[in-house]
Structure formats: structure tokens, C-alpha cells
Amino acid sequence: MGRLQLPCHPCLLLAVAAVAAVSTAGVRCAPVYRADYLVDSSQLVDMQYHMGPVVSGSPTNLYLIWYGRWEVAAQAVLRDFLASLSAPAPFPAVSDWWARTPRMYTDQTGANVTGTFAVAGEHYDAGYSHGASLRRIDMQSVIRSAVYAYPDPLPLDPYRGVYLVLTSPDVQVDEFCRAVCGFHYFTFASVVGVTVPYAWVGNSGSQCPGKCAYPFAAPEYGGAGGGGQVLRPPNGDVGVDGMVIVLGHELAELSTNPLVNSWYAGDTPTAPTEIADLCLGVYGAGGGAGGLVGNVSHADDGSSYNVNGVNGRRFMVQWLWNPVRGACYWPQRQRLMPPSPSWPPVSCHDGSLHAIALND
Ligand SMILES: *[C@@H]1O[C@H](CO)[C@@H](O)[C@H](O)[C@H]1NC(C)=O
């Protein structure tokens, strides 16, 4: 992604923000990994297991919280993506992508990350229960409101539950569009009643598609221009197709590091580099270098995608770190562009690197 040439490219910044902010702890300056290099070698990547659980429930129950004003068509895209995680579709399917990367992670009980998700409940928070401007910690209150809602509360499911807070395009979130496009963490028993993994993903369509829905909008970054490809979104909605990318990223990380004590690289749990962070911006063979997303597929209508889903849907997902191969991976191994000579990774030296970015 031209990481060194374009140090403010959103995907590069993603990596920096990702290692900086899973918790509310201070931002740390971390090495910027070059995804194009990582695709071909595990050198210098210390992806390690830290003894915690992975998300292994079969099925794992997803509980969706639609926060704000949502259109039916947008919801259908996101529901179909979630259904595609564990349903067959023509190769390469979303379920192939999931089976060949997150599924490869295990915990000390011997359990693998689940291959089966079910949307087990949905809650509409159309009244903006906590306002149209949320802080990170408010996500837990949003979940609390959903599980104590009257009538129709969401189940409180401490065994197999994963909660997804999806905010509509008008909702502002702390650091959204500046440092994050989504994040995952776990609830505190003191707030929600139990500790369960959750993720938040925002619809960036009207706020910052160039940061959080890249490559479906021209990249907004502070450095010199150029390098960013703009692709047509497979479901015709820049904000929602961008959310699919971020949701895939967060689910992969949440499943392999739900309590932030399982799988990550780096030496501090307050700034873990997780399995999707390592492959930011890589969507196909040849991606990750010079601002390229890589070799993806194109539909007859000119839209771009790299995986198939249920109901004839197509989606774009990023590659993920495969622990067996020690490389960024996707269902099918492809020939990749050689790493550029600008390796090794740079350290970030500029506070502005923290200022844009993506997914914790
Ligand atoms: C579980 O993970 C192990 C270790 O990575 C892998 O060899 C195995 O194929 C995985 N099992 C499934 C069902 O994916």
C-alpha cells in the first residue's frame, strides 16, 4: 500500500492505530508492518498464544444491535455477510476464507475458533438510547440497554454470545474516522452483568468513506496523493460494503483474541497486533504494495469482490494471518508481488500516524 512512500495512507495507519488502541490505555508507537512483505514470510512476526480462550462455541450466537436509523437494504447486506461465514457458496466463499484462517487458531483446551455462527437475536435501538455521539465505553451501555430492554430484550448469553453494535451513518463515535473504523473488546460484568466479547463497527458512508470504506472511496490521507485505487462496491453501497471489510476484520480478531489474552503479536496486551492487523489493505495477490489492493475479481457490473456469499452476494474481505503458513492468507494461495526493497519496517516517528486509521 505504499506504506513507506505514503505514510499517511489509511491502511498503514490502520496498523498503527490497531496496535495502539484496543484498550483505553495510552497510544504506543509501534512498528509498521508491511503487508506485502508479510504475505510471503513470517520473519519478524511473533504471533503468539497467551493462554486465553478463543471463540469456539458451536454455534456462536451473534446478537446484532442496530443503533440509529438503518435502511432495510443495508441490513440485508450485513446479515447476508454474517450468514455467509458458515454457509456454503461458490469458491472462494466467505466460509472458505473463514475456514482457512481464523479456524486455524486454537486455545489450550484444544478448541479451534468456531466455524459456525448464527444470528440469534437482533435489537433495534432506533431511539439512539445513548445519543448520536458515543464514547467507546458507551458501547457497553448500549449493549446493557439492549439486554435489559422492555419489551424484547436481547438474551444475555455469556456462554456463546458475541454482541455486535452497528451504528448508522449519522452516529459519531469517539475517534471514528480519526483513529478507528471499528473495534472489539469485551464487556465488563460491572456494566453489562457478564463478560462477553463484542465489536462495534460504524457506517462511514457519509462521514469518512475514504478512511473507513477504502478501497470503495478515494483514500483520504495526509501525505502526497496517488496510489489509492477506487473500486466499485459489490453491493452498491460504499458505507455498507466498507462495513463488511471492517466487520470481517473485527470478527477475525475477536474470535482469535476475545478477551485480549489469546492470539496477538507484540509485547504488550494494551497494544496487541492481531491477526487482521498484520494484513491490512491486502485483498488479493499483489496487494499491499504501491497502494494496490491486489488482484481481486470483477463482476459484470464492474464491481469488485474477492469472496462469494449466500443469496448470490459478493463481498470484499481482507486477508488474514494464517498461523500454520506464517503468512497473510486467503482461501487460495496466489503468487504475490515480491516485497519492495524498502523493507525493513519503519518505526512510526510522527504523532500524525496515530491520527487517521482503522480497526482496533
Ligand atoms: C484447528 O487448528 C489446527 C491448528 O492450526 C488445524 O491444524 C486444524 O485443521 C484446525 N481444525 C479445523 C477444523 O479447522
Ligand SMILES: *[C@@H]1O[C@H](CO)[C@@H](O)[C@H](O)[C@H]1NC(C)=O
Ligand atoms: C489474477 O486473478 C486471475 C483470476 O483468478 C488469474 O488468472 C491471474 O493469474 C491473477 N493474476 C495475478 C498477477 O495473480
